[in-house]
Amino acid sequence: MPKVLMKGNEAFGEGAIRAGCRCTFAYPITPQSELTHFLARRLPEIGGVFVQAESEVSAINMVYGAAAAGARVLTSTSSPGISLMQEGLSYIAGARLPCVVVNVMRGGPGLGNIAPAQGDYWQAVKGGGHGDYRLIVLAPASVPEIIALMELAFDLADKYRNPVMVVGDGVLGQMMEPVELESGEIRTAPEKPWATTGQGDRPQRNVINSLHIVPEDNERFNLDQAAVFAEIRRREQRSEEYRTEDAELVLMAFGTVARVAKAAVDRARARGIRAGLIRPITLWPFPDESVRRAAAQAQQFLVVEMNLGQMLEDVRLSVNGKRPVHFYGRPGGTVPTVREILDEVSRIMG
Amino acid sequence: MPKAFQRPQALTDKAFHYCPGCTHGIIHRLVAEAIDQLGMRTKTVGICPVGCAVFAYDYFNCDMIQAAHGRALAVATGVKRVLPDRLVFTYQGDGDLAAIGTAETVHAAARGEKITAIYVNNAVYGMTGGQMAPTTLLGQKTTTTPLGRERETAGFPLRVAEMLSTVEGAVYVSRVSVHSPRHVRQAGRAIRKAFEIQLRGLGFSLVEVLSICPTNWGLNSLEALKWLEKEMLPVYPLGELRAPAEEDAG
Amino acid sequence: MMLVEILIAGFGGQGIISTGQLLAYAGMRAGLHVAWIPSYGPEMRGGTANCGVTLSDTEIGSPLVTEPGVLIAMNQPSFDKYAGTVVPRGVILYNSSLAKDSHGRRDVLMVGVDANRIAEELGNVQVAANVVLGAYLGLSGVISVSAAVEALEDVLPPHRHRLIPANRAALERGAAFGVSCREGGSAVG
Numbered sequence: 001m002p003k004v005l006m007k008g009n010e011a012f013g014e015g016a017i018r019a020g021c022r023c024t025f026a027y028p029i030t031p032q033s034e035l036t037h038f039l040a041r042r043l044p045e046i047g048g049v050f051v052q053a054e055s056e057v058s059a060i061n062m063v064y065g066a067a068a069a070g071a072r073v074l075t076s077t078s079s080p081g082i083s084l085m086q087e088g089l090s091y092i093a094g095a096r097l098p099c100v101v102v103n104v105m106r107g108g109p110g111l112g113n114i115a116p117a118q119g120d121y122w123q124a125v126k127g128g129g130h131g132d133y134r135l136i137v138l139a140p141a142s143v144p145e146i147i148a149l150m151e152l153a154f155d156l157a158d159k160y161r162n163p164v165m166v167v168g169d170g171v172l173g174q175m176m177e178p179v180e181l182e183s184g185e186i187r188t189a190p191e192k193p194w195a196t197t198g199q200g201d202r203p204q205r206n207v208i209n210s211l212h213i214v215p216e217d218n219e220r221f222n223l224d225q226a227a228v229f230a231e232i233r234r235r236e237q238r239s240e241e242y243r244t245e246d247a248e249l250v251l252m253a254f255g256t257v258a259r260v261a262k263a264a265v266d267r268a269r270a271r272g273i274r275a276g277l278i279r280p281i282t283l284w285p286f287p288d289e290s291v292r293r294a295a296a297q298a299q300q301f302l303v304v305e306m307n308l309g310q311m312l313e314d315v316r317l318s319v320n321g322k323r324p325v326h327f328y329g330r331p332g333g334t335v336p337t338v339r340e341i342l343d344e345v346s347r348i349m350g
Numbered sequence: 351m352p353k354a355f356q357r358p359q360a361l362t363d364k365a366f367h368y369c370p371g372c373t374h375g376i377i378h379r380l381v382a383e384a385i386d387q388l389g390m391r392t393k394t395v396g397i398c399p400v401g402c403a404v405f406a407y408d409y410f411n412c413d414m415i416q417a418a419h420g421r422a423l424a425v426a427t428g429v430k431r432v433l434p435d436r437l438v439f440t441y442q443g444d445g446d447l448a449a450i451g452t453a454e455t456v457h458a459a460a461r462g463e464k465i466t467a468i469y470v471n472n473a474v475y476g477m478t479g480g481q482m483a484p485t486t487l488l489g490q491k492t493t494t495t496p497l498g499r500e501r502e503t504a505g506f507p508l509r510v511a512e513m514l515s516t517v518e519g520a521v522y523v524s525r526v527s528v529h530s531p532r533h534v535r536q537a538g539r540a541i542r543k544a545f546e547i548q549l550r551g552l553g554f555s556l557v558e559v560l561s562i563c564p565t566n567w568g569l570n571s572l573e574a575l576k577w578l579e580k581e582m583l584p585v586y587p588l589g590e591l592r593a594p595a596e597e598d599a600g
Numbered sequence: 601m602m603l604v605e606i607l608i609a610g611f612g613g614q615g616i617i618s619t620g621q622l623l624a625y626a627g628m629r630a631g632l633h634v635a636w637i638p639s640y641g642p643e644m645r646g647g648t649a650n651c652g653v654t655l656s657d658t659e660i661g662s663p664l665v666t667e668p669g670v671l672i673a674m675n676q677p678s679f680d681k682y683a684g685t686v687v688p689r690g691v692i693l694y695n696s697s698l699a700k701d702s703h704g705r706r707d708v709l710m711v712g713v714d715a716n717r718i719a720e721e722l723g724n725v726q727v728a729a730n731v732v733l734g735a736y737l738g739l740s741g742v743i744s745v746s747a748a749v750e751a752l753e754d755v756l757p758p759h760r761h762r763l764i765p766a767n768r769a770a771l772e773r774g775a776a777f778g779v780s781c782r783e784g785g786s787a788v789g
Contacts, residue, residue, distance in 0.1 A: 005624055005636065005754070023432060053424070054457035061421035061454070065428025069395070073428070091418045169565045175663045176621065176636040196413035196429070198393040198436045207407045209416040231761050256662070263661025295550045335664055 001143070003178040008168060009034035011179065012076060012102050013042065015150025021072040021100070022048035024064035027055055030114045031170040032104035036076060056081040056324050060088030060101070067097035068208040070089065070195030072154050076102035080111065082128070089163055090129030094210030096225075098157035101165045102134075104173040108334025115333025116170035116256055121310035124165050125284040128325070132222050133273060134229050136236065138162040139254040143177035150282070156236065158190050160228055167283065169306065171256040171335065203217045206302040220234065232285055239287035240279040241294075247276030249349055250298040252315050254280045257336060261304050264341035273327040273349050274314045283311070288318035300348055301325040304336055352579055358382035359389045362411045371564040371571030373528045374402060374470065374531070380534070381487040383440065384542040385412065388474055388549070394437040395429050397422040399446035402476040406441050420451025423458035426465045437545060439466040444483040446477050450511050462519030462553040466544045469510060472561040473582060480566030484508040485527075487585055492566070507585055511558045515591035521553035527560035527583070529575040552594055560586055602632075602657045604742055605665045609650035609682055610674025610695070610729065618755055619672075619729040620651035623743075624763055625751035626653040630743045635663035648677060655742060670740075674715070675699055691739070693732050711735065711781055714720050724763075727770035734774025739782050745775040 006014065016024070036052070043050045048207045049066075053059035059075045065075040077085065079214045082103045092099055107113040124137045136156050140146040146168065153164040155314045173338045199205045212218035242262055244250055249268075253261040258279040268275040278294060280287050295301075301323055305313045316325050328344040330336045357363075360382035368374045385391050391412050398406035400419035407414035417425040422440035430438040440447075447455050447469050458465065474492055475481040481494040485507050489498040499507075514520045522544050526537035537559055546557035561581050562574040569577055606623065610616045618635055627634040638651040666685070671692045673679040676699040679692075683703040683751025686692055693710045697716030706719065713735045719728040737745050748771050752764045 005628065005634070010460065023428075051431060051461075054453055057421070057455050057459065058424040058427075061418060061424035062428035062431075064417070064421070065397070065415065065425035065430075066432045067428070068425070069429045069432040071432040073432075087418055088421070094770075095416075103642060149504055158616055171637065171662075171664060174637055176624060177663075178634060196415050198395055198396050198413055200392050205387065205411060206413045207416070208414070209407060211404065211416055259660070261663040262659070335662065337666065338661060 003032060003180050005176045005178045006143055007034055007174065007176050008143050008146055009104065009173040010038045011146040012150055012168070012173075013038040013168065014181070015076045015147035015330070016100065017042060017046070018147065018186055019072060019151040019154035020044065020189055021074050021154060023066050023071045023073040024049070024075065025051045025053050025059045025066070025073070026076050027053050027059050027081060027082050031106060031173050032076050032102065035102065035104070036171070042196050052222065055086035057088065058093070060085040063099045064088055064092050064095070064097060065099075066197050067092065067099045068095070068196045070189070070192040070197055072098075072158070072189045074100045074102065076104070078106045078114075079108050079117070082120060082123065086129040089135065090131055092163050094131060094134070095131035095208050096161040097163070098154075098161050099163050099206065100153045100157055101163060103165055103167045104311065105167055105169045113333045114170060115304060116172075116306060116335055117331070117333050118169060118255060118257065118306040118310070119331060120167065121283065121305070121307060125169055125286070125314070133225065134284055136160070136162060136232060136285075138164065138166045139256050139281060139283050140166065140168060141258045141279060143172070143175065144179045146172065147179060154187065154189075158192075160232055162228065162232075167255065169256050170292050179316050182325070188269045209330070235258040235284055237285045237287040237289055237291045240281060241290060242277040242279070244273055244276035244294055244298070246277060247294070247297070248274045248299045249276070249345060250294045250301050251275060251277045251303060251341070251345075252280070252303045253277065254283060254311065257304050257306055258334055259339055261341055263338045264345060267338060267342055270346045273345060280311070285320065286314045288314070289320035291315060295319045299323060302339055302344060302348060303327050305329045306335060312319075316335070352545065354553060360385040360394070360411050362409055364408050366409060367405060369565040370561070371574065372402075373561045376405070376528045376534060377537070377559050377561060378415045380426065380538040380541050381439070381536060382410065384545050385437065387542055388437070388545055390545070390549075392434070394439070397426045397429070397438070397440045397572065398439070399442040399447050401443040403441050403443060403470070404477070416438065420446050420449070421454055422446065423451065423454045423463070423465065423467060427458055427463050429463070430465050434464070437549060439468060439545070441468045442470070443476070444469070444471045444485040447514045448484045448565070456514070456517070459517045459520040459556070460512050460553045462521070463557055464548050464553060466514075466548050467490075467556040468541065469558045470561045471510070471557055471558055471586065472563040473507075474563050476490065476563050476566055485586075487581055508577060509586065511586075511591050514526050514556055519554050520556060520592060521594050522547045522555035522590075524590045525558040525560070525586060525588050527578065527588055529560070529578045533588075535556045547594060558586070560588075602655070604655045604670060604674065605668050606653045606655070606670040606736075607650060607665045607668035607685070608653065608674075608729070609648065609678035609683055612649045614649070614674045615726055615729045616649040617651055619733050620653050622730065622748060622751055622755045623653045623655075623733060625754040626743050626748040627653070629751055632657060632743070633660050635660045637663045637665070641755045642690065650678065650682075652670040670736060672729070672736060673699060674729055674732065676702070679703070691736070693736050693739075695728060695732060699727070711739065713774065713777060715774075719770060722766055722773065726767045726786050727766050730767050730770040731774040734771035735778035735781070737771070738775035738778025742777075745771055
């Protein structure tokens with residue numbers, strides 16, 4: 001297959017289709033609108049369903065219904081829309097339903113702006129909705145990786161019966177990069193004997209529910225989920241390490257900023273500073289094993305984010321006081337430049 | 351000898367938890383009978399609300415989904431779009447469908463989703479303790495309108511069936527009641543008709559069922575049935591507000 | 601290491617977005633790493649459009665073009681807004697049919713291209729942006745003009761392939777001018 005230039009927002013949709021998703025419910029919001037335009041055009045062509053919901057509240061509950069009916073299902077929005085979806089996400093997690101939610105993050109809080117940002121890290125990895133639950137959170141940093149991680153997202157969602165969030169930002173959504181679309185097979189969802197599809201020939205009817213009125217029953221459900229979360233932590237940590245082998249200073253960044261940070265690592269190396277980069281690909285489970293490994297050798301850490309320091313807390317937990325962890329961030333819809341990061345690197349290593 | 355009367359197959363054996371005199375049980379039975387009559391039990395997915403009927407998944411003997419408060423019709427939309435040949439219904443009270451879920455209700459109707467809403471209107475919030483519902487009558491005392499609902503501060507009762515009868519996608523809108531045996535039979539026929547219209551793919555259907563709440567109305571069952579007839583029927587008149595033309599309905 | 605960051609700006613309707621994509625596709629055909637990013641949202645309103653293109657022989661970091669090495673300014677507001685952001689020893693190519701050098705920078709190569717006139721001569725004013733792109737390619741040699749000509753079929757949807765000849769002519773006329781500038785230094789054509 002020849003390479004084509006593809007927009008990040010379209011790549012989210014392309015990845016979903018290649019993952020076997022035929023079902024999307026969404027409400028328009030900038031800067032992810034091309035994603036819904038793409039799927040509104042493509043899904044009906046291949047016998048799929050696209051419904052423009054009346055709100056993000058409704059969209060996530062349509063996702064709940066489609067997931068309960070056994071479909072691979074997607075919704076997509078940007079930061080304020082994710083806030084509206086928190087109730088539904090909690091119910092989906094509580095009902096153990098697989099689905100994929102894309103958040104093309106923008107500047108906040110409130111209406112904020114539509115510029116690229118990473119201010120929803122806490123909301124994504126620490127919850128947002130009520131109750132003890134976890135989202136699996138994936139953070140691509142390029143257009144080809146968006147496609148790959150969307151396919152992974154649907155697989156993980158089905159494997160663990162848990163919602164998965166894929167986070168990008170306005171830069172990733174709007175940019176175009178070359179992608180090579182392999183003519184590889186379209187994935188299909190695994191059998192879902194628990195789905196509410198109508199009882200059919202099943203001996204038992206199925207019920208999808210997050211209500212456990214007896215506290216001890218609900219405790220048991222929560223403890224069972226804790227075991228699932230522990231397994232995800234054990235098996236699904238993913239990160240990219242770049243020039244960390246001999247690094248004295250390890251930069252940590254995800255998504256768009258990781259690209260900038262990687263360029264800064266090269267420039268720092270050219271100046272004789274032994275810098276490296278760890279780019280978390282899974283924000284939850286956080287790749288604390290690679291951070292711990294790096295902390296055995298690196299002298300210092302520098303976390304770079306498009307927020308006031310959110311992933312910073314997870315890096316500090318992983319480093320656990322063994323090394324200083326510095327921070328450089330640009331909140332509110334601004335993107336750190338290579339030069340700014342280099343200045344920070346020089347200051348630390350000066 | 352053939353049985354003249356038996357429990358519908360579409361109900362489980364579980365005993366209802368509803369208060370003495372409550373008419374939820376009758377409405378459950380009517381829904382289940384309609385499912386049985388259409389032979390759809392194993393091809394039905396029901397969505398239950400938050401409210402008194404939150405445990406309806408224990409009673410309907412078919413695949414069931416428990417939805418967040420007010421979101422049942424969005425959930426039903428998701429199910430039906432994935433499984434277009436199934437019978438998909440929601441069972442919702444007046445708080446769920448007409449207050450917190452108003453947007454989901456109006457837009458499921460506007461899209462003409464091929465689903466059926468069974469909407470139980472008893473003019474009060476039952477489960478949470480007798481508070482005002484959007485359908486509470488003017489002057490009606492509730493725990494949040496202790497002096498009776500006043501138009502100045504608490505507004506007017508919402509007529510959902512009338513409102514939805516202006517929506518093109520809502521092809522069947524009917525209001526029925528269960529305060530007498532004759533009305534119970536009429537209600538059963540309306541529910542069955544709504545299901546048939548769904549299965550024919552004609553669009554959205556809603557059956558509003560006037561129901562009693564002896565516990566929160568502070569009346570015994572007989573008084574409550576009379577109160578429904580005397581006080582609710584003038585505000586919520588019965589009948590088909592919208593139905594497909596006969597040739598479409600078949 | 602080669603890394604070029606190009607900002608293309610002008611009115612909506614001048615083909616800014618597709619000229620940027622053409623450059624990105626041409627870079628891809630030439631075996632380079634490429635990234636393209638538009639301005640989006642409220643910035644799009646009010647009739648101005650711009651996009652950034654990054655070409656590199658190594659992996660591309662940030663695709664945002666905030667300090668361009670090259671500016672293609674297709675109208676006066678774009679020139680006024682972005683001429684000051686170009687890095688020293690960078691290049692500014694501007695559409696001299698619609699803009700003049702209001703900035704007077706001496707630390708960049710300033711090239712005026714009478715793009716609307718040339719495009720009108722070719723029978724289609726819509727191709728003016730590709731005249732300037734051609735001039736940039738001729739001037740810089742960063743990618744061959746033939747790669748850009750080949751990339752036209754990547755950018756134009758099939759139902760617009762009848763526009764390929766005019767765009768090809770625009771690229772080639774611009775390139776010839778760009779080559780002449782390379783030989784003659786700063787110029788207005």
